[in-house]
Amino acid sequence: xxxxxxxxxxxxxxxxxxxxxxxxxxxxxxxxxxxxxxxxxxxxxxxxxxxxxxxxxxxxxxxxxxxxxxxxxxxxxxxxxxxxxxxxxxxxxxxxxxxxxxxxxxxxxxxxxxxxxxxxxxxxxxxxxxxxxxxxxxxxxxxxxxxxxxxxxxxxxxxxxxxxxxxxxxxxxxxxxxxxxxxxxxxxxxxxxxxxxxxxxxxxxxxxxxxxxxxxxxxxxxxxxxxxxxxxxxxxxxxxxxxxxxxxxxxxxxxxxxxxxxxxxxxxxxxxxxxxxxxxxxxxx
Amino acid sequence: xxxxxxxxxxxxxxxxxxxxxxxxxxxxxxxxxxxxxxxxxxxxxxxxxxxxxxxxxxxxxxxxxxxxxxxxxxxxxxxxxxxxxxxxxxxxxxxxxxxxxxxxxxxxxxxxxxxxxxxxxxxxxxxxxxxxxxxxxxxxxxxxxxxxxxxxxxxxxxxxxxxxxxxxxxxxxxxxxxxxxxxxxxxxxxxxxxxxxxxxxxxxxxxxxxxxxxxxxxxxxxxxxxxxxxxxxxxxxxxxxxxxxxxxxxxxxxxxxxxxxxxxxxxxxxxxxxxxxxxxxxxxx
Numbered sequence: 001x002x003x004x005x006x007x008x009x010x011x012x013x014x015x016x017x018x019x020x021x022x023x024x025x026x027x028x029x030x031x032x033x034x035x036x037x038x039x040x041x042x043x044x045x046x047x048x049x050x051x052x053x054x055x056x057x058x059x060x061x062x063x064x065x066x067x068x069x070x071x072x073x074x075x076x077x078x079x080x081x082x083x084x085x086x087x088x089x090x091x092x093x094x095x096x097x098x099x100x101x102x103x104x105x106x107x108x109x110x111x112x113x114x115x116x117x118x119x120x121x122x123x124x125x126x127x128x129x130x131x132x133x134x135x136x137x138x139x140x141x142x143x144x145x146x147x148x149x150x151x152x153x154x155x156x157x158x159x160x161x162x163x164x165x166x167x168x169x170x171x172x173x174x175x176x177x178x179x180x181x182x183x184x185x186x187x188x189x190x191x192x193x194x195x196x197x198x199x200x201x202x203x204x205x206x207x208x209x210x211x212x213x214x215x216x217x218x219x220x221x222x223x224x225x226x227x228x229x230x231x232x233x234x235x236x237x238x239x240x241x242x243x244x245x246x247x248x249x250x251x252x253x254x255x256x257x258x259x260x261x262x263x264x265x266x267x268x269x270x271x272x273x274x275x276x277x278x279x280x281x282x283x284x285x
Numbered sequence: 286x287x288x289x290x291x292x293x294x295x296x297x298x299x300x301x302x303x304x305x306x307x308x309x310x311x312x313x314x315x316x317x318x319x320x321x322x323x324x325x326x327x328x329x330x331x332x333x334x335x336x337x338x339x340x341x342x343x344x345x346x347x348x349x350x351x352x353x354x355x356x357x358x359x360x361x362x363x364x365x366x367x368x369x370x371x372x373x374x375x376x377x378x379x380x381x382x383x384x385x386x387x388x389x390x391x392x393x394x395x396x397x398x399x400x401x402x403x404x405x406x407x408x409x410x411x412x413x414x415x416x417x418x419x420x421x422x423x424x425x426x427x428x429x430x431x432x433x434x435x436x437x438x439x440x441x442x443x444x445x446x447x448x449x450x451x452x453x454x455x456x457x458x459x460x461x462x463x464x465x466x467x468x469x470x471x472x473x474x475x476x477x478x479x480x481x482x483x484x485x486x487x488x489x490x491x492x493x494x495x496x497x498x499x500x501x502x503x504x505x506x507x508x509x510x511x512x513x514x515x516x517x518x519x520x521x522x523x524x525x526x527x528x529x530x531x532x533x534x535x536x537x538x539x540x541x542x543x544x545x546x547x548x549x550x551x552x553x554x555x556x557x558x559x560x561x562x563x564x565x566x567x568x569x570x
Contacts, residue, residue, distance in 0.1 A: 126499075184491075188489050190501060193485070200478070210566045211460070212410070218567060219507055224560045228555075228557035236545070243545060253488075253538075257531050263521050268516075271487055272512075275482070276511055279509040281495045
């Protein structure tokens with residue numbers, strides 16, 4: 001056996017991400033259980049055969065049997081869950097997560113967690129504009145990044161297990177970063193990017209613009225359709241980094257505006273050539 | 286005959302746009318000539334059968350025979366061309382363009398133009414990240430907008446001809462706007478959008494970011510690969526409108542930043558819900 005399917009996996013929070021985890025891991029033959037709020041999600045997952053058992057409330061048997069627990073919850077819900085239910089976890093269990101910010105979660109969970117359970121954090125960088133287990137897919141992570149963020153408290157074994165999990169899930173790029181490096185990177189590439197999109201989408205309410213909209217504007221505002229509950233929580237959880245990134249962006253935007261005011265064509269062309277050269281680095285390989 | 290293919294069409298500037306015009310109009314059977322800088326562009330277009338004749342310098346016969354002349358040039362090159370060569374145009378000819386800004390071009394050309402030739406301006410809102418007639422395609426304008434910007438000096442006949450041209454070219458949406466409304470719309474939907482993309486692409490030169498880049502960042506920076514000569518000219522030509530749009534964007538971005546600083550979750554969620562609702566208007570129909 002290459003994959004040890006005697007390990008029991010529990011997914012807490014069976015939405016788009018948790019559902020996709022279940023769908024993919026089930027193909028390998030793991031026993032999969034789920035705890036989630038809605039009975040309809042459990043019913044759907046059982047019917048699809050992507051979980052073996054499920055519950056909508058705390059279930060001591062399900063939790064106590066799991067070797068690997070994946071939390072696919074909002075950050076504060078995850079923290080509350082651990083505070084209230086960690087005594088039910090199996091001794092020796094490994095737990096991981098999908099949270100989009102790391103510093104504020106990783107140390108808090110590791111500090112409160114029992115000594116005989118290990119939390120190794122991970123961020124699957126994937127999403128869609130739809131939600132729910134009904135939209136989960138086994139292609140969800142193709143082309144995407146999976147970042148494990150270990151700390152001094154983590155063992156090589158748990159880090160290894162978490163990296164293996166990312167590879168089993170089909171991520172194209174599985175890697176590690178410190179929680180600090182992760183949050184700086186995500187502050188720029190994801191959070192600042194969302195800030196810009198929602199600002200562009202809300203800064204001009206002139207009517208009938210949509211009649212003339214082309215692909216450029218649509219591309220810049222695709223992510224302006226946003227889960228307000230989750231993203232406002234993630235922004236605040238990474239506040240220091242994100243504010244710094246917003247300042248960097250505003251400084252550069254102001255520089256461009258000043259060049260336009262003075263009709264500094266050479267300066268604008270220089271910035272555009274810098275932009276063009278740097279964008280080439282970011283093409284899909 | 287539904288289409289009057291006795292009309293001779295001249296395209297000045299045989300690049301991506303001019304080449305696509307030629308390719309599509311040739312399918313209807315129009316006699317098409319081209320004047321452009323590079324002999325290789327003429328050779329390619331003749332070999333492909335998308336023009337009947339071409340020249341790399343001013344050609345009195347070609348110009349004097351054309352009933353419809355399409356200028357696919359940079360704005361200042363277009364103005365210079367008219368100043369120097371308009372005496373060669375056929376009496377009764379209609380001329381049109383592809384320029385991305387309108388106020389600064391339309392009135393200037395109409396003011397200097399001979400009485401017996403009419404300029405009706407248009408903006409084909411389409412582009413690609415590649416250039417040259419070799420990349421032209423007959424699918425170039427599917428899903429795109431074609432905006433005719435008439436003034437008091439235009440006749441109903443010329444406006445009608447220009448609208449027909451947009452429809453023959455296969456644009457999905459063919460409409461008219463005043464030069465002023467056009468420039469305000471384009472200042473927001475296209476120019477501000479490009480300003481944001483090049484700012485995001487150049488505000489943080491940290492290395493190795495590309496390893497973690499997902500679709501969101503790629504979407505927001507696709508147009509950060511930009512023709513610096515053309516766009517700096519277009520920005521300056523629409524300076525007053527664009528500066529105003531940049532201010533509107535900065536005010537809203539600053540508002541979001543202030544809410545994050547004070548952890549005003551309700552305020553951020555309200556902006557995100559506004560963003561989500563407004564983005565729905567802009568989905569492709």
